Amino acid sequence: MNSILSYLTGVFGVYKRWCTWQRIFYLTITGSLSGLMIVQTEIADALIRGEVGLTWQPWVATYSSVIGFTIVSPFLIYCCELWPFGKAHVIKTTIKLALLYVPITFCFITAMLILRNIAHLLIDGTLFDGWDLIDRYIYEFPKAIAIYLIFIFITYTKIYYDNSQKEQLNAANLQNELQTIRMQTLRSQLQPHFLFNTLNLISSTVYQDADKADSIITRLGDLLRYSLATEQKPFVTFKEELQAMQSYLEISQLRFGERMELEISVEPSTELLMIPAMLLQPLLENAVKYGIEPSNETGKITLESDLIEGLLQIKITNPWHQRRQQQESFGIGLQNTKDRLKLLYQEQATVTLDNNNTDQVTLTIILPAQHMEQTNE
Template identity: 85%
Template sequence: MNNEISYFTGVLGIYIRWCTWQRIGYLVVVGFFSGLMVVQTEIADALIRGEIGLTWQPWVATYSSVISFIIVSPFLIYSCELWPFGKAHVIKTTIKLALLYIPITLCFITIMLILRNSIHLMIDGTLFDSWDLIDRYIYEFPKALTIYLIFIFVTYTKINYDHSQREQLNAANLQNELHTIRMQTLRSQLQPHFLFNTLNLISSTVYQDADKADSIIARLGDLLRYSLASEQKPFVTFKEELQAMQSYLEISQLRFDERMALEIAISPATKLVLIPTMLLQPLLENAVKYGIEPSNEIGKIILESTLKNGLLEIKITNPLRQRTQQQESFGIGLQNTKDRLKLLYQEQASVSLESNHHDQITLTLILPAQYLENTHE
């Protein structure tokens, strides 16, 4: 008994929630055009039978059926939503829907007959027909089966479609969350890595040259401020990134003095292109680590950028001191850069290393050229 009360309470609740103006309007439109096609058929059949005097009767007969089914349809929709139709429930749900056909159809016929007879009484003072009421129910009962089955099919199709859309949306949201977490993890790995190396540099110079250590600390502060300010910005312009990296390069030059030469050739067309924040830092760090640090000879680091066919190309060239180590062990900085670009651009970005004349190695980054809105040089 409690189950029946719970079911009918749920039916009433879903009926109230379901009957919004938008849904009612949708059913009215669908019912109107469906009924219109049926009415035309009824009128044509009547003319063939010679019932030329029929005018409003086919309209009453058809639209009383349409309105009646609209009234009972929320109960059927609620039942379809309540009873899943998957492989594990197909037999049980089929039995339930077969049994539900009885009360739904009885309600549908009852409402339909009330509407038909009421309208006939108001128009010409007669009943819809002279049939016995039981005969009319017996006649109408199997006729409703086709509409019932079509409605169930459409309803379950809509339910499955909505469920599929929600799953796709949830999967997309989950993928975005995982993507964000992954990006944050990569960035959080880069910052301690760079900070550790810089602090070691400060430690090694503070007692030998206090002024140099002060300069390094000042530039480190500039770089950390940039990193913190861009914490919530996944992308910055190439110009902003380059300005911040000047601090890093100056730190390196303070460390190696005349051993490190620097050449920067930046195309003006690339300055407003958006790139991932802190993209250049680990790459420049690798250039210093593998190109300058291992040798007492003078080495030059070259940073270039060009714009070709909608692609930003960045090249970082440094002396090739330890070819095997440089090519086989990229370290956390370069590996994280590859991972970041893979997450952000999929196959549209690339990272490559190429040795030149056996004494230099060039790292080439190629990214899609993207800009802020209304900002393009």
């Protein structure tokens, strides 16, 4: 009983999905055109047989067939949706469809005959014909097999097409979700790394120089506020990012004092271009880590930006004291930056590390020059 109710519920669901104006419109057009082509053949056959007086009969015969099959078609559609036709199920499904032909065709013929008789009674007051009912079913059964097979073929083609579209859409959605998760993972790797280093700096100075530690904490608060503000804001203007990074650079200068010199040269046309939030922080951190920290001598970090042929170019130059380590690896921050830019820009962004001479290295980032409306898209 439950299986019967489940089947009827499924059939009702098919009918419900069909009952939209768009489906009814397409069904009406398709049925009307198919019936029109068939009725021309019926009229031609009638004329060949010498039945010149026939006028409305071929129309009734044709469209009663079209409407009758339309009535039972949702049952057939539901069964096709229920029974997959893949390699693992082809034999089983073929047997089921062959057995289904009997009840589907019986219902189709019944609906067709009812419609024909109603039409004949309304038009000329007589029944459709004087054939024995069993003979009529025996006559119509083999005629229906062609339309049955064609309809099954079209239905399965539509099912596989819809499934293919859904799979492509699901794959695209999954790819977007994975990309978002990966981006979040990359950012979560950058921020704790920076936070850990800064907290170590505060810990090492809080007892030696309380004012310096207080200043570091204030600037750290500014950076954290900026970081939190960009959680839901993946892109910021280059000017916003640079202003936030001033806090980081000031923290570093408080740490190293006169050992660290800084020069910033920003092309005004680049200030309103959009870049990924927190892009500069790991790059500047590496410049300090590899350029200033290893040596007791004075070192200079240079930050430059320029707009060249529709591309934003950012350069960070710093002293180079650990040649082997920098050659072998970009480090966590730089590698994450490369991965992050590849996810955002594919092959349109590049990150390169070049040694200008024996004691300097320049990190160059090239991004597409985008304004706010472009990043929103």
